Amino acid sequence: MPRKKISDCHRLFFLLLLLVGGCGPSEPVVKIGFVAPLTGDQAPQGEDMLHGAQLAMEHAQAEGAAVPGYRLELLALDDQRNPTQAVAAAKRLVADRDVVAVVGHLNSSCTMPASAIYHEAGLLHVNPVSSNPQLSRQGFKNFFRACATDDLQGPAAAVFAQQALRAQRVFLLDDMTTYGRGLADEFEKKWRALGGDVLGHEGVTQGDKDFAPLLTKLKPLSPDLIFFAGMFPEGALLIKQKAEVGLPGFFMGGDGLFDPALINLATPQAAERVYVTNIGTDIRQLPSAQAFVQAYEARFGPIGAYSAYAYEATRIAVWALRTAGVKDRAAVLAAMQQFKDFPGLFGLQNFDARGDSLIRDIGIFTVKDGAFQFVTASSH
Amino acid sequence: MTGTQLFLQQLANGLTLGAIYALIALGYTMIYGVIQLINFAHGEVFMVGSYLALTLMLALTALVPWPVALLGALLGAMLGCSVLGWGIERWAYRPIRQAPRLNALITAIGLSFVLQNAIMLLYGPTDRQFPNPVPLVRWEIGGVTVTLMQVLVWGVAAALMCGLQWLVMGTKLGMAMRATAQDLKICRLLGIPVHRLIGVTFALGSALAAVGGTLFGMTYGTINFHDGYVVGLKAFTAAVLGGIGNIPGAMVGGVLLGLLEGFGAGYLSSQWKNVFAFVVLVLLLLGKPTGLLGERVADRA
Known part of the structure; x- marks a missing residue:
């Protein structure tokens, strides 16, 4: 019988440890979700997008806190270009209360089902590269797209x-x-x-x-x-x-x-x-993108087809968060109503009523x- | 290009894929023949074989002329996969030999995840370019183009199938294998080293899958860690089509499936080629449930 008492003591001790760990002095965070295929045959393009998003986060962090008192983080998930995995990733992001905006999905077949989940959760969804026109015709007010369409x-x-x-x-x-x-x-x-x-x-x-x-x-x-x-x-x-x-x-x-x-x-x-x-012109031809191209290539090597769009989409998401100034999904989404003439990589970025970019070069x-x-x- | 020429060209296309399916189907059928196990990890052995050959080919092409490099890569991949196949049998299947058959099936599925993820970690998740040292030589025979690579695929596959047929029908080892396939318990009582024999069967089947992997990589030029799934499934289908457990059946089934896919894409539509191939398969199996050359399966089931 004394044995059992000791083991109960142990249990209590560990429980206390856990509680202390949970309440530790960790800085509060606010997250931007990111999803693309990071494994599988389309991983090289997903990787390019991730690099673009990472660079955007670094540039945003260098400009000071987006929400005072909160550390800004990128939460990157993998959808393996598989719609089922895309839905799973979307549900994970929606369930994470620290996530206030999503930059995501490469493939239109992944963006399509995931966009419905973000819409239901009232989460700002900035899509970097999925070009199927139907995506912006679902009437989702939280959907914005940084590229030209098919x-x-x-x-x-x-x-x-x-x-x-x-x-x-x-x-x-x-x-x-x-x-x-x-x-x-x-x-x-x-x-x-x-x-x-x-x-x-x-x-x-x-x-x-x-x-x-x-x-x-x-x-x-x-x-x-x-x-x-x-x-x-x-x-x-x-x-x-x-x-x-x-x-x-x-x-x-x-x-x-x-x-x-x-x-x-x-x-x-x-x-x-x-x-x-x-789904856009040559990034190297644009004076507005020279600084980005140099910073990207110094850090990650040759720029990929989708790197710039992921950067642009992430910058837009951070802009909305900074404009809202609070860690609140509804406030971040509402901030997008003030979005106008954003100085992006491809020139002054604006969205039409559907959320599609007005920069339409191919x-x-x-x-x-x-x-x-x-x-x-x-x-x- | 006339209709006949087009037909012969599609025949050549289908034969190439079919020969590769046949090499892999042999492994499924041999293993099923001796221990009635559908070794679903066999597709992954094929995939590992293609990666082994890739590594060897990259190392060898710079050092030696291409026929030597090719032979080295082929033999190296065969040896590597034989060891892998033998090891899978020894440490994954033999300990559960007495357990119900479903346990081994689940083990096979688990093994294929392990192998896929191991290769993904070792070589990365993206498509790898497979170097093909064979020069692009093409012959025009009556308006039909045949490449040296295609001839090589057919030649290697035919030689290996003849070799296997001789091994099974003409040697003592083959006789023991056939005896084990008929009755494992009696063979054991008669003093045939059954465990060692099953190990050899796995090693042989895996070596053939390695050749299939090498030829597959060279023919199509890219390989990926998840190639084993689809190709393995097709090869398994080929083995069933020919009559699982029957060695000439696997050869016929593989070639037939390759031809069906080729003609499906060539005459119907590429998006319906799998549907076409499987419809024919279902019809064939309805008429002959044991497969084209299968006889024994009926009394086992």
Whole structure:
């Protein structure tokens, strides 16, 4: 029996320790949530976004406390480009009372279900790069987007391919995701309106490796252009196998292909003269972004396609928090009503009634000597 | 390009993928044959094989001419995966040999998570570019393009399958394996070292998966730590299609599945290729539930 008493004493002691630890003199924090694929095949792009967000947080911290008495923190979560994981991450952020705004999700298919969760919680949601137009048409007042959308990107690509590349006959491929299917449909609509021929429109499965049968089928059709709306892991294999099958014609894709990994995985020879659009103009051409580009590249190396958008979105979230001046979700969201002419990387940033950015340039790039080179930008 | 040429070209495409499926399917079928275990970790052994070959290839291509580097990478990956397969059997499955069969199945699923995450930690989560030292040589035969790489895949796969057929049908070891597959208990009573034999079966199947992994990496150019899941599932399907437990069945099943996918993407639509392949599979299994060449499964089930 004395044994049992000792063990009870121990239990009480540990319980006290825990209580003391919990009430320790830790500084109160206020957090900005961040979600992107940090593992899996799209991790390189997610990593670029994380670096952009981290740099934005450092710059914000250097400007003094956003909410007096609170330490500002970034809470980064991984969605593995998987909608189920995206919802799990969104629920975690919503449940954390220290989180007052979210910067997040790369893929439109992840942003779509997660945005409903942020909306329900009344949490400010600044989306950096998901370009599917439907996202801002759900009527969510807490949703803001820092990039151009696919109803601009698809048509811009179609116009460029017909006018600059003189392509008439296109074969469309997409990765059957919210982003891919949406972008391909926008491209197709514009292509037909301009009088071009659409030879076919097919889907490929994410994670698939063997596209030789599909590309062999295209050989007798000999399209002038293959437009692929999807991400770079499949894009790289399509480009590589297109060269192996010996299929002539141009290859073009959207912002999902705009990553140096595309060129490495496809091999530089096969990737030469591939065209890619991005959801904004070339960041290097903008005087307003020079300081950011230098700071980023000194710290993390070459800037990725999505780095600047994640930086911009994080800065906007911090601006809202600073303007509100209190750790309160409703106040942070309300502060966005005063958002006007924010001096961002791409110029003066403003949002329309849906929450979409009014900066609507689409950059067009090509691969030359194994690297992306800026060709032109179309503005709307 | 005429219709016949297109057909032959798609045949060549499908055969390449099919040969790789067949190599992996053999491991599933051999292991099922001796201990009636569906080793779901086998897909991960294939994936580990591709990473081993990647490491060896990167180290060797700078030092020696490409055929030597390729042979070195192949043999190294085979050896590495044999040890892995043997180890999996020795320390994961043998201790629970007497337990109900479902325990081993759960162990297999657990093992595949362990292997996937181990490779993710070692090599990183992103796609890795797989160096292909084989020069891009292509032949035009009657309007059909065949590359040296494709010929290499077919040649290596055919040679290994012939070798395996000889080993199983023409050697004492093979005879012991076949006997064990028929009745493990009697074999043990007769003094056949059953445990060692099962270990050898795992090692053999894993070595073939390593070859599949190497050829897969070289053909498609990128590998990822989660490749083992989808490819493993397809190879398992191929083994069932051919009749699980039957070695020539796995070869036929693998090639057939590759062809079905190739023709599905080539003549129907790439987004429906898996649906097409699996519809054919279901229809075949409805007509012949034991698989194309499977006979024994019926009396086991």
